[in-house]
Every structure is written in C-alpha cells, then in structure tokens.
Amino acid sequence: MQQVSLLAKMVDIEKNFGAVQALKKVNLEIRPGEILGLLGDNGAGKSTLVKILAGVFPPDRGEIFFEGKQVSFSSPKVARILGIETVHQALSLVDVMSISRNFFLGREPTKKIGPIHLLDRKKMNGECQRVVTGLGVRVMSPNEFVSILSGGERQAICIGRAMHFKVKLLILDEPLAALSVRETREVLRQVEKVRESGVSVIFITHNVYHVYPVAERFVMLDRGIKIGEVYKKEASPEDIIEIIATGKMS
Amino acid sequence: MKEPVKSIGIENRKQTLSFSQIRRCPEFGVILAFLVLLAIFSIFSSKFLTLRNITGILTIVSELGVMTIGVAFLMIAGEFDLSVSSLYAFSGFLFVTLANKYNSPLAFVITLAIAAFIGFCNGTITLRARIPSFIATLGMQLLLRGSLLAVTGGESVSYKSDAIMPTLLTRFIGFGFRPSHIWFIALTLIFSIILTNTRYGNWVFATGGNREVARAMGVNTNKVKVTNFMLSALMASLSGCIVISRFNLANASFGTGMELEAIASAVIGGTFLTGGYGTIIGVFFGALLMGMMRTGLVMIGAPAYWYQTFVGAILIIAATINLKLRHLEM
Numbered sequence: 001m002q003q004v005s006l007l008a009k010m011v012d013i014e015k016n017f018g019a020v021q022a023l024k025k026v027n028l029e030i031r032p033g034e035i036l037g038l039l040g041d042n043g044a045g046k047s048t049l050v051k052i053l054a055g056v057f058p059p060d061r062g063e064i065f066f067e068g069k070q071v072s073f074s075s076p077k078v079a080r081i082l083g084i085e086t087v088h089q090a091l092s093l094v095d096v097m098s099i100s101r102n103f104f105l106g107r108e109p110t111k112k113i114g115p116i117h118l119l120d121r122k123k124m125n126g127e128c129q130r131v132v133t134g135l136g137v138r139v140m141s142p143n144e145f146v147s148i149l150s151g152g153e154r155q156a157i158c159i160g161r162a163m164h165f166k167v168k169l170l171i172l173d174e175p176l177a178a179l180s181v182r183e184t185r186e187v188l189r190q191v192e193k194v195r196e197s198g199v200s201v202i203f204i205t206h207n208v209y210h211v212y213p214v215a216e217r218f219v220m221l222d223r224g225i226k227i228g229e230v231y232k233k234e235a236s237p238e239d240i241i242e243i244i245a246t247g248k249m250s
Numbered sequence: 251m252k253e254p255v256k257s258i259g260i261e262n263r264k265q266t267l268s269f270s271q272i273r274r275c276p277e278f279g280v281i282l283a284f285l286v287l288l289a290i291f292s293i294f295s296s297k298f299l300t301l302r303n304i305t306g307i308l309t310i311v312s313e314l315g316v317m318t319i320g321v322a323f324l325m326i327a328g329e330f331d332l333s334v335s336s337l338y339a340f341s342g343f344l345f346v347t348l349a350n351k352y353n354s355p356l357a358f359v360i361t362l363a364i365a366a367f368i369g370f371c372n373g374t375i376t377l378r379a380r381i382p383s384f385i386a387t388l389g390m391q392l393l394l395r396g397s398l399l400a401v402t403g404g405e406s407v408s409y410k411s412d413a414i415m416p417t418l419l420t421r422f423i424g425f426g427f428r429p430s431h432i433w434f435i436a437l438t439l440i441f442s443i444i445l446t447n448t449r450y451g452n453w454v455f456a457t458g459g460n461r462e463v464a465r466a467m468g469v470n471t472n473k474v475k476v477t478n479f480m481l482s483a484l485m486a487s488l489s490g491c492i493v494i495s496r497f498n499l500a501n502a503s504f505g506t507g508m509e510l511e512a513i514a515s516a517v518i519g520g521t522f523l524t525g526g527y528g529t530i531i532g533v534f535f536g537a538l539l540m541g542m543m544r545t546g547l548v549m550i551g552a553p554a555y556w557y558q559t560f561v562g563a564i565l566i567i568a569a570t571i572n573l574k575l576r577h578l579e580m
Binding site: 054056075076077080081086088091092093094095096097101104105106107108110117118119121 | 443446447448449451452453455456459460462463464465466467468469470522526527
C-alpha cells in the first residue's frame with residue numbers, strides 16, 4: 001500500500017568516491033505532490049544522493065524505485081524519460097548557446113523534409129518565447145545567449161522548462177545560491193506554483209530558512225548519513241538547524 | 251527606488267546584446283578579413299583576379315578545407331584532432347596501394363573505412379584513458395607517420411590504376427575547375443546544415459559548450475565525441491585521396507604540419523579553441539583566406555617564406571578577437 005502511494009523511493013543507497021564514503025545506507029522517500037527539503041552542511045552528500053536519483057552516476061549499492069517499479073539509470077537520459085529532472089545552478093544551461101537551443105536541449109522538435117529530420121527552429125523559438133515571457137523573464141529574443149541572463153532568470157527558465165515538458169519529479173539543487181533577495185522570492189513563488197500543478201519537488205539547500213516556508217517535510221544528511229527526518233509541524237527552523245549542527249536528532 | 255535599478259539592467263542588456271549579435275554571426279570577421287585581403291592582392295597584382303589563379307587557389311583550398319571542416323566540427327564538440335595530417339598521408343598511400351592492386355572505388359571505400367576506424371580509436375582512447383585529445387591524437391599522429399615512413403622507407407608510390415575515383419575527385423572538369431571544389435562546397439553546406447539545423451548539431455554545440463550540462467540534459471556526449479572523431483578522420487582521409495589523385499603519387503611525408511594549418515583555419519573562421527562555438531561557413535572562409543594568402547603573397551612579390559609569418563599574425567589576432575568577444579559576452 002505504502003509502496004504504491006510513493007512517487008520515488010531510494011533504499012540503502014551507498015556510494016564511495018575513492019576512499020571517501022559519500023553515502024552510507026541512505027533511505028529517501030518522495031510522495032506525490034510534496035516539497036521535500038533536503039538539508040545538510042557542505043559535503044553532507046545531498047548532491048550525491050540526488051545525482052544518483054537523476055542518473056548522473058549509479059549507486060555502489062542500494063535500490064531505487066520510481067512509481068512503484070524498481071529502476072536503474074544508466075544515464076541521465078533514462079531518468080529524464082521517466083520524468084525526473086534536475087535544476088542545478090551550474091549544470092542546467094550551456095552559456096554559449098542560445099536560450100531556445102538550451103530550452104529544447106535533448107528534446108528538440110523536428111520537422112520532416114523528405115527523408116531528413118531538421119530542427120523545427122520556428123517552433124523552438126515560438127514556444128520558448130511564450131514560456132519565457134510567461135515566466136516574467138524579459139528577453140529580446142530567444143536567440144540571445146544564456147550568458148547574458150541573471151542567476152534568477154536562469155533558475156526561472158530551468159524550472160519553466162521542466163514544467164513545460166511535464167516532469168513528475170523536479171530536483172532543485174541549491175536553487176537560491178547567489179540569488180538576490182527579490183530573485184529568491186520569485187523563485188520560491190515559482191516553486192509553489194510547481195507544487196500546485198502536482199509535481200513533487202526535492203529542494204536542496206544548506207539554508208533552512210530558504211526551504212522552510214515552502215516545504216512540508218525535511219530530511220537532514222550529515223557526512224553521508226541520514227540524521228533526521230521531520231514534518232514541518234513537528235519542528236521549527238531552529239530545531240532543524242540544531243539537528244544539522246549537532247548531527248543528531250535530540 | 252525600484253525603477254532606476256530596472257532601467258540600468260535593461261540598458262546593460264542592450265549593450266551586451268549588440269555583442270551578442272556579432273557573436274551570433276561569427277563569420278563576419280573572417281569574411282571582412284577575406285574581402286580586405288582580396289582587395290589588397292587584386293590591387294597589387296593584376297594577375298590575381300584571373301580565372302586561372304582563382305581555380306588554382308580553390309584547388310589548394312579545397313584539399314585543406316575538407317580536412318578543416320572535420321577538424322572544426324570536432325573542435326566545436328570540444329576536442330582536438332592532431333592526427334589528421336598523418337591520416338591524410340596514410341590514406342593517400344593506402345588508396346594508391348589498394349587501387350594499384352584492385353580498383354579505385356574499392357580502394358576508396360576501404361581507405362575511408364579504415365580512416366573511420368582510426369578516428370574511432372582516437373575517440374575511444376581519449377574518452378576511456380581520459381587523456382586530453384591533444385595528447386591522444388598527437389600520439390596517433392606520430393604513430394601513423396612513423397609507421398608510414400618505416401614501411402615505405404620514404405619511397406614514393408605512383409598511381410597506376412583506373413580513372414574512376416580520380417575523375418570523381420579531382421580531374422579537370424573545364425575552365426580550371428575540379429570536382430574537389432564541388433566536394434568542398436557541398437560538404438561545407440552539408441556540415442553547416444547538420445550543425446545548425448539538426449538535433450545532432452545542437453548536441454555537438456552542447457557537448458563542446460558544457461559537457462556536464464549536455465549529459466545532464468540527456469545528450470550522449472561520448473557518442474557525439476566519438477562520432478565527431480570519426481568524421482574528422484573521414485574528412486582527412488577524403489582530403490588525402492583527393493591530393494593523391496591529383497598528383498598521381500603518394501609519399502609518406504605528404505601533409506606534414508597540415509593539422510596546424512587546419513586548426514589555424516578553423517580558429518580564423520571563428521571556431522572557439524575551447525569548444526562550443528563555431529560555424530562551418532566561417533571555416534570555409536578561414537580555409538579560403540589561408541589559401542589566398544599563400545598564392546597572393548607570392549603574386550604581390552613577397553618571398554614565399556613570409557606566408558607562415560602572416561598566418562601566424564592573423565591566427566593570433568583572430569584568437570584574441572574570439573576571446574575578447576567571449577569575455578564581453580559573459
């Protein structure tokens with residue numbers, strides 16, 4: 001019963017990088033339509049854990065279930081086809097490519113001319129312009145390079161892209177790092193909107209105040225070990241900081 | 251308080267946008283340089299703008315250009331291929347040897363297949379051993395050239411077979427034009443369309459621009475790189491077959507140093523050394539510029555030795571401009 005109602009489940013995940021044990025028997029559950037705050041200090045293993053879930057690299061040991069079925073991802077492409085997408089500050093857009101080329105990267109629409117499939121650039125530019133404008137990002141043309149966008153605009157476009165392609169699980173890896181106050185508020189508003197549309201979100205941050213207003217549940221990691229899991233109603237932000245700082249649930 | 255901040259932001263964006271527009275048309279610089287040099291050579295040498303001279307330049311340019319297209323296509327995906335010059339000589343030799351034994355179409359096909367395999371090895375070594383392609387393909391360059399010299403002992407082999415492939419590749423077709431000119435132009439157009447108008451082209455840009463992002467977005471970056479290594483090898487091989495068909499002679503020392511000329515043409519044509527950016531039309535003009543300088547300098551009376559000096563100067567200028575534009579962009 002429990003199994004079916006979960007969107008994704010990671011069981012006893014272990015991962016080593018050389019002599020460093022990055023994850024030790026970590027379990028993680030994601031329910032449909034929830035925002036899960038994944039917290040921990042630098043080097044806690046947060047990013048490693050979600051990279052495994054997104055197919056960037058495989059775990060050394062452990063199992064992953066998605067929509068009730070056991071899965072193993074050989075590449076991010078496989079995870080992406082199932083509907084898992086990561087938005088990462090440094091890993092989601094290619095600077096020297098145009099906005100529309102980035103928007104459709106890996107999912108480019110084509111049109112057939114004879115036996116040849118060519119990019120449908122008209123559709124790419126049109127759809128991209130529509131979505132981006134809808135997000136409140138003011139660009140002169142979808143042919144502009146991504147490198148001229150601000151951090152907040154990049155996050156907005158990445159999240160908008162994930163929504164456009166109807167992902168089921170959106171992983172936000174430190175989405176507010178290096179954002180201005182106003183941009184932070186914009187991105188949080190967007191995350192709320194994502195939840196309203198029924199998509200599950202994993203929100204990774206080391207700043208509990210960023211995620212506390214939007215998330216329902218929090219998981220804390222420390223040096224590769226899951227040290228705690230609390231619901232919002234059970235703990236205040238200060239309690240959560242205490243758990244992270246001391247490394248244990250009191 | 252709110253308004254001025256916003257307007258400053260937009261002001262800045264407009265400024266960067268104008269650079270962005272230049273950036274999106276990277277052929278601009280090389281075409282301008284091409285026209286300037288064309289004008290200079292035409293003014294100082296009355297024989298420069300003659301059909302005979304132009305077709306002569308085109309013949310040299312086509313052979314370098316076909317190789318450069320492959321090299322640039324790979325550079326855009328973020329890797330180097332220094333083995334192209336050796337592959338060029340190796341392919342020519344293999345083609346002549348096989349053609350003398352069997353027939354030229356068969357020799358051509360086998361030569362290309364073996365070249366593609368060598369390209370596959372270049373790619374696989376680079377990715378599996380995780381060494382920079384600069385080193386991997388430098389090794390392959392020395393390895394191929396060395397074997398070729400050792401096996402042939404430096405002796406040339408002349409072509410004594412049918413006229414099928416030479417006719418298709420390089421025999422005169424009238425007014426001084428050769429099929430190789432058509433090959434070069436056709437391949438420029440084909441690769442240009444692949445790069446800018448297909449899904450694969452988008453993956454090539456992304457792989458060179460930021461490999462990790464490309465991979466995270468579901469692009470099989472290893473496959474893209476290996477494919478491009480193979481294409482680079484194929485183009486170098488084709489170029490070698492063309493040259494040998496023109497000279498009717500293969501020698502192990504053919505094409506020495508040509509890999510750097512190809513890379514220089516690509517950079518002059520606006521391709522980023524760091525990958526992720528470039529156009530095939532730019533490369534076309536880059537190769538054209540190189541070929542034109544070689545002939546033009548001689549025709550205006552400069553000693554032939556000055557050719558490399560000019561190439562060097564233009565290369566440095568082109569690379570500097572590329573980098574400056576990129577910084578303005580960021």
